Amino acid sequence: xxxxxxxxxxxxxxxxxxxxxxxxxxxxxxxxxxxxxxxxxxxxxxxxxxxxxxxxxxxxxxxxxxxxxxxxxxxxxxxxxxxxxxxxxxxxxxxxxxxxxxxxxxxxxxxxxxxxxxxxxxxxxxxxxxxxxxxxxxxxxxxxxxxxxxxxxxxxxxxxxxxxxxxxxxxxxxxxxxxxxxxxxxxxxxxxxxxxxxxxxxxxxxxxxxxxxxxxxxxxxxxxxxxxxxxxxxxxxxxxxxxxxxxxxxxxxxxxxxxxxxxxxxxxxxxxxxxxxxxxxxxxxxxxxxxxxxxxxxxxxxxxxxxxxxxxxxxxxxxxxxxxxxxxxxxxxxxxxxxxxxxxxxxxxxxxxxxxxxxxxxxxxxxxxxxxxxxxxxxxxxxxxxxxxxxxxxxxxxxxxxxxxxxxxxxxxxxxxxxxxxxxxxxxxxxxxxxxxxxxxxxxxxxxxxxxxxxxxxxxxxxxxxxxxxxxxxxxxxxxxxxxxxxxxxxxxxxxxxxxxxxxxxxxxxxxxxxxxxxxxxxxxxxxxxxxxxxxxxxxxxxxxxxxxxxxxxxxxxxxxxxxxxxxxxxxxxxxxxxxxxxxxxxxxxxxxxxxxxxxxxxxxxxxxxxxxxxxxxxxxxxxxxxxxxxxxxxxxxxxxxxxxxxxxxxxxxxxxxxxxxxxxxxx
Amino acid sequence: xxxxxxxxxxxxxxxxxxxxxxxxxxxxxxxxxxxxxxxxxxxxxxxxxxxxxxxxxxxxxxxxxxxxxxxxxxxxxxxxxxxxxxxxxxxxxxxxxxxxxxxxxxxxxxxxxxxxxxxxxxxxxxxxxxxxxxxxxxxxxxxxxxxxxxxxxxxxxxxxxxxxxxxxxxxxxxxxxxxxxxxxxxxxxxxxxxxxxxxxxxxxxxxx
Numbered sequence: 001x002x003x004x005x006x007x008x009x010x011x012x013x014x015x016x017x018x019x020x021x022x023x024x025x026x027x028x029x030x031x032x033x034x035x036x037x038x039x040x041x042x043x044x045x046x047x048x049x050x051x052x053x054x055x056x057x058x059x060x061x062x063x064x065x066x067x068x069x070x071x072x073x074x075x076x077x078x079x080x081x082x083x084x085x086x087x088x089x090x091x092x093x094x095x096x097x098x099x100x101x102x103x104x105x106x107x108x109x110x111x112x113x114x115x116x117x118x119x120x121x122x123x124x125x126x127x128x129x130x131x132x133x134x135x136x137x138x139x140x141x142x143x144x145x146x147x148x149x150x151x152x153x154x155x156x157x158x159x160x161x162x163x164x165x166x167x168x169x170x171x172x173x174x175x176x177x178x179x180x181x182x183x184x185x186x187x188x189x190x191x192x193x194x195x196x197x198x199x200x201x202x203x204x205x206x207x208x209x210x211x212x213x214x215x216x217x218x219x220x221x222x223x224x225x226x227x228x229x230x231x232x233x234x235x236x237x238x239x240x241x242x243x244x245x246x247x248x249x250x251x252x253x254x255x256x257x258x259x260x261x262x263x264x265x266x267x268x269x270x271x272x273x274x275x276x277x278x279x280x281x282x283x284x285x286x287x288x289x290x291x292x293x294x295x296x297x298x299x300x301x302x303x304x305x306x307x308x309x310x311x312x313x314x315x316x317x318x319x320x321x322x323x324x325x326x327x328x329x330x331x332x333x334x335x336x337x338x339x340x341x342x343x344x345x346x347x348x349x350x351x352x353x354x355x356x357x358x359x360x361x362x363x364x365x366x367x368x369x370x371x372x373x374x375x376x377x378x379x380x381x382x383x384x385x386x387x388x389x390x391x392x393x394x395x396x397x398x399x400x401x402x403x404x405x406x407x408x409x410x411x412x413x414x415x416x417x418x419x420x421x422x423x424x425x426x427x428x429x430x431x432x433x434x435x436x437x438x439x440x441x442x443x444x445x446x447x448x449x450x451x452x453x454x455x456x457x458x459x460x461x462x463x464x465x466x467x468x469x470x471x472x473x474x475x476x477x478x479x480x481x482x483x484x485x486x487x488x489x490x491x492x493x494x495x496x497x498x499x500x501x502x503x504x505x506x507x508x509x510x511x512x513x514x515x516x517x518x519x520x521x522x523x524x525x526x527x528x529x530x531x532x533x534x535x536x537x538x539x540x541x542x543x544x545x546x547x548x549x550x551x552x553x554x555x556x557x558x559x560x561x562x563x564x565x566x567x568x569x570x571x572x573x574x575x576x577x578x579x580x581x582x583x584x585x586x587x588x589x590x591x592x593x594x595x596x597x598x599x600x601x602x603x604x605x606x607x608x609x610x611x612x613x614x615x616x617x618x619x620x621x622x623x624x625x626x627x628x629x630x631x632x633x634x635x636x637x638x639x640x641x642x643x644x645x646x647x648x649x650x651x652x653x654x655x656x657x658x659x660x661x662x663x664x665x666x667x668x
Numbered sequence: 669x670x671x672x673x674x675x676x677x678x679x680x681x682x683x684x685x686x687x688x689x690x691x692x693x694x695x696x697x698x699x700x701x702x703x704x705x706x707x708x709x710x711x712x713x714x715x716x717x718x719x720x721x722x723x724x725x726x727x728x729x730x731x732x733x734x735x736x737x738x739x740x741x742x743x744x745x746x747x748x749x750x751x752x753x754x755x756x757x758x759x760x761x762x763x764x765x766x767x768x769x770x771x772x773x774x775x776x777x778x779x780x781x782x783x784x785x786x787x788x789x790x791x792x793x794x795x796x797x798x799x800x801x802x803x804x805x806x807x808x809x810x811x812x813x814x815x816x817x818x819x820x821x822x823x824x825x826x827x828x829x830x831x832x833x834x835x836x837x838x839x840x841x842x843x844x845x846x847x848x849x850x851x852x853x854x855x856x857x858x859x860x861x862x863x864x865x866x867x868x869x870x871x872x873x874x875x876x
Contacts, residue, residue, distance in 0.1 A: 101724045104736065106744040107716040109872070113709050178829070178857055184867070194875050201868045202701060202709040208856065212706050 111195050113202075172220050173207035182207045183226040188235050189414045200234045209258070218286055221254065222247075224424035229255045231417045236371045237394040239350070241418035241638070244377045245597045246425070249283045252346055252375055257288040260313050265343035265371070267313065271364065272348035274318035280348070281316060296321065304328045307340050319352050322363035330366050341368035347393065350374035351381055354389035365393055379416065380634050381588070384408055387637070391415075405636040418638050421600075429607045431600045436496055437616045440482065443490040448481045448618060475619055482615040483520050483584055493583060493613045494527060500611065501531060504579055505559060510552070511579035512561045514595045516586055521562040524583065532557045537564035549574070563598075565591050574598045580610045585620055589627055626652050681705030681848065684753030684772070685861045686742045686763060689869050695719035696736060697873060699865040700745035702753055705851055707861070713745045714872055738765030746770055754848045757832075759862045764822070767835050773845050775825070776833040777858045827853035 176182060182205030187197040203209075206226045221229070228251035232238055242248050252270075259265040272280055277295055284293045296306045296317040306315065307328040317325070329340040345367055347353065353361040372394045380386050384405055391399040394415065399408065421428055440448060455474035459466055484491045497513070504511060515521050518537050525533040534552050536545060545567075552561045553576060561577075565586050577599040586592050592612075600608040614620050681704055688698035695717045702711040718741055720732055728735050742763055746756070756774045758764060767774035825832040825842065830853045834845070852858065 099723045099727060101727045102721065104718050104720065104724070104740050106718055106741060108713050108744055108748050109716070110748050111712045112750065113711065174856070177860065182860075184864075194872060197871055197875070198712060198868050199709075201871055202712055202864050204707040204864070205860070208707055208860070 111198055113199060173211040176223065177205060177207045177211075181223060183223065183230045185230045185233050188238075190236070191234070206230050215257075216289065217254075221250070222424070224419055225251050225254070228417060228419075229258065232373060233258060235373070235415070237373075237391075237398075237415055239374045239376065239379055239390065239394070239412075239416045241376055241379045241416055243418075243420045244593055245421060245600075246419060248375045248377070249280070249348075250287050252348075252373065253284055253287040256314065256344065256346070257291060259344065260291060267310065267342045268315070268344045268346065269342045269367065269369070270314065270316045270346045270348065271319060271322065272316065273352065274320050276348060277316055277318055284314065296325070300325075300328075319360050319364075322367075323359040326363045326366055329368075338368040341370075343369070344371040344373065345369040346373045346375065348375045350376045350390050350393070351378050351386060353393055354381065354386035356389045356392050361389060361392065365396070377593075378588075379418075380630075380637060382630070383633070384637065387412070405633060409637040412637075416638070428600070431596065432607055432609045434609065434611045436611050436613050438492045438496055438613055440615055440618065441485070441490040441492045441495075443488040444481060444485040444492060447485050447487050448478060451477055451481055452619075475623075478619040479584055480517065480520070482618050482620055483515070483517075484523055493615070494524065496613065497524070497581060497583065498528070500579075500581070501528065501560070505531070508556070509578045510559055510561070510576065511581060512563055512574065512577050512595075512599060513581045513583055514563055514565055514592075515583040516565050517584075518564060520583065521564060525562050528560065531559040533560045533562050534558050535562050537562070537567045540567070563595070565595055578606055578608055580608060582610065582612045585612065585614065585623065587623070589631075626655075681851065682710065682751050682753045683848070683852065683861075684746065684749070684756040685758075685865060686745065686756060686766070687759050687862045687865050688737050688741060688763070689866055691717055691719075693719060696741065697869050698737065698741035698745060699869045700742065700749065701861055701865050701868075702749060702751055703861060707852075707856070709864075710751050711749055712865075712868060713748045714869055715741050715745065717873075733760075734762040734765040737763040738767075739769055742766045743769050755845055757858060757861075759859065761833070764833070764835070773834070773837065773841060775845065776822075777862075778824075778831040778833055779859065782831075827858070828856075829853075830858040832858075 184205050185200045185203050187200040191197050191200070204212075206229060210221075210226075225247050228240055228242065228248075232240060232252065232255035240248050240251060242251075256265070256268050260268070270280060277297075281293055281295060284291060291314055292312055293314045293316060294306060294309070294312040296303055296315055298306075303321070303325055307325065329338075331339045333339050345364075347364065353364050355361055374390050374394060376390070378386075379390060384403065385401055387408065388399045388401050388403075391412070399411065403411065421431075452474075455477065459470055459474065462470060480486070483493060501511065513521070513524060515524070518539055521535060521537060525535065532555075534548050536548050540548060548561075552558050553574075561574075580596050580599055582592060582595070586595075596608070596610050600610075614624060683703050683705070685701045685703065686698065688696040690696055697715055697717050699712065699714040701709060704710055718736060720728075720736060724735070725732060737760060742756075742758070743766070746753075753772060756766065756770065756772050757777050758766065758774060759777050759779075761776055764774060764776050821836045822833050823836055825834050825846070827846065827849050834842070837845070849858075
């Protein structure tokens with residue numbers, strides 16, 4: 001019979017799993033009781049190992065096996081059949097694969113920059129002869145201002161002064177940086193060389209630079225102003241076209257200051273309208289007190305010397321001077337190089353050079369220079385030609401007069417930065433416009449219609465003799481009738497104004513009323529004695545103007561200020577005024593903007609409500625329609641809010657009366 | 669005068685910043701920026717795209733990135749520098765292996781998120797937090813690297829608003845590093861220059 005002997009390990013760790021079993025080799029029929037259990041076995045270790053692996057012992061299976069007389073018992077006496085099976089243990093020969101990770105081949109490109117504050121020019125060489133003295137410039141003790149004889153020979157130079165401002169609030173700047181609101185200098189698209197582009201990309205954010213240097217400023221610049229500085233800094237051709245009141249002057253001066261201090265430029269020329277020269281000098285004192293500034297003025301010999309002086313970092317000249325001084329700044333030395341050259345020329349109110357064939361434009365373009373910037377809130381006043389004119393200075397040939405507005409907009413995108421107050425001064429109270437459409441009184445209508453009919457007839461009779469001046473005279477006459485009827489004194493606008501003023505008088509607020517004519521202002525004043533009006537126009541002597549403003553600000557009895565458009569000049573801040581009335585409209589909305597912004601600017605106490613009077617079905621409405629069309633053109637080019645800065649052209653003035661402008665008509 | 673001295677000291681200081689940006693195909697480009705103590709760039713070195721071989725991927729497994737960044741790219745870039753940096757800062761934990769290759773002190777600048785999760789002075793906490801905030805997520809290869817000991821034991825070092833993860837240096841070295849970094853780190857964000865490197869690398873890639 002067949003039975004099994006089971007083996008179990010002596011240790012009990014694997015007792016439940018017998019490691020192996022063996023078949024009894026006895027071939028006689030014996031019961032289990034008759035079988036002798038084998039002796040315990042020890043599994044031996046493989047060759048080379050001495051210790052036994054484990055010891056096993058047999059154990060008894062306690063059950064009985066009975067034999068029956070069935071005829072099968074004989075079969076039990078036969079030997080067990082043993083079958084063998086051959087197993088091939090050896091496999092195929094192993095193959096060895098060698099994996100060599102190796103070192104990656106690494107190519108490195110290297111760029112080296114000048115160290116310290118002597119930041120390299122993008123050409124790779126320092127523009128400043130004093131570049132080696134970068135750290136000294138940092139401390140404000142070296143540089144052109146300290147050149148021998150510098151101050152003693154230049155009486156018109158603003159002397160570098162001890163700091164009078166407050167240090168830039170480093171904590172504020174660093175907080176902006178930590179909040180991820182830092183302003184980096186991004187290379188303009190026209191910088192091609194990778195090295196030059198990386199040079200700008202690797203500069204620290206402006207906040208970092210300002211905080212490090214502890215520059216003095218009257219106040220910590222607004223983020224959008226730093227954006228403007230970061231825009232100007234790397235550019236060789238740029239237009240900063242911010243809306244008026246956002247601080248183009250400050251942004252330009254700060255960019256110039258940084259360029260001077262890091263040695264990228266050393267000679268800067270600023271050109272502005274003559275009335276703004278003193279303003280620019282004042283602004284430099286305010287925003288860059290350590291930078292010496294010279295105003296080019298005086299007798300020709302003196303001016304020649306001033307033009308050729310090389311030790312002054314910033315010179316200011318006015319537009320009117322340039323055509324006269326062209327021979328001074330275009331003179332060549334023995335080697336044929338210009339005697340006078342600048343690293344940077346900045347044009348303020350650059351729309352002055354929109355006429356490419358004008359003497360001013362030609363003179364400006366003749367100045368030898370490396371960088372050209374233009375500052376203007378009105379890059380397009382009349383047509384796209386204005387922009388082409390400015391670009392002839394910035395980058396000659398870059399724009400052509402036949403370019404469509406949309407293409408023009410995309411082409412200049414990298415060169416122009418324009419922001420409006422609505423975009424950047426989110427804390428500024430709103431400016432609300434009310435267009436008051438006024439219907440003339442019957443008396444006014446009668447006078448108006450007669451004047452227009454007669455005027456147009458007279459213009460037609462002039463034929464080829466007609467000039468823009470003739471048309472202007474008629475426009476002015478009609479506009480004046482829209483204000484007051486010269487025959488009866490009737491005025492629909494005055495009636496409306498009186499009603500509005502009564503309302504705001506109850507609230508204790510003050511108002512400014514603008515007109516382009518002093519006579520109109522005086523007439524308004526005569527009719528509103530209860531508001532104790534004050535006057536601020538061209539006939540008020542300059543020395544009295546400040547007193548007028550002081551009284552208007554401080555004396556609650558003076559409720560209205562009657563102001564002419566022309567007198568609302570730069571630096572006049574009337575933030576305490578909440579109401580502005582435009583009694584008549586100026587030719588160019590830029591001037592209106594300037595007027596409105598006397599009240600609506602940083603520091604304004606509340607919303608500014610601007611009421612624009614417009615006599616319907618009159619010349620005023622026709623002018624307004626043309627100006628609206630120009631706003632649309634501006635929007636197409638700059639994709640921004642309408643700037644309202646588009647003056648009438650000669651052709652458009654003629655078209656007001658369905659007249660054709662003659663070729664010989666003189667400019668307005 | 670003292671201010672000038674400070675400025676002079678800062679101008680002569682050299683700080684190295686290394687980082688790498690991943691490419692879509694699995695490779696990397698690395699950049700090494702050397703700044704002076706007032707944050708101006710002195711040198712910039714960048715690699716062409718470096719792509720690991722299949723053999724490297726297999727053999728290095730989870731340690732591939734530390735190998736590429738810390739043992740291949742960063743040393744190659746640093747070798748090109750003319751102005752040796754007194755200290756090298758990195759922003760990927762994988763690049764900390766660089767400290768076993770170069771002589772200069774190497775420190776990892778922790779992001780604010782990671783810093784917030786670190787218990788001051790706790791090496792284990794710093795390491796865990798770093799791994800857990802690594803780009804690959806928690807229990808990513810970083811954990812395996814930590815367990816297999818490929819990176820040195822680290823501790824945190826607080827410098828102003830910045831938290832650094834540094835190897836267990838001798839006290840003298842820690843003091844020296846603190847002296848070097850204090851003009852910067854007390855006031856400025858040491859992560860900022862890495863943004864410049866990334867912008868420069870992207871520009872270099874764009875311009876070919």
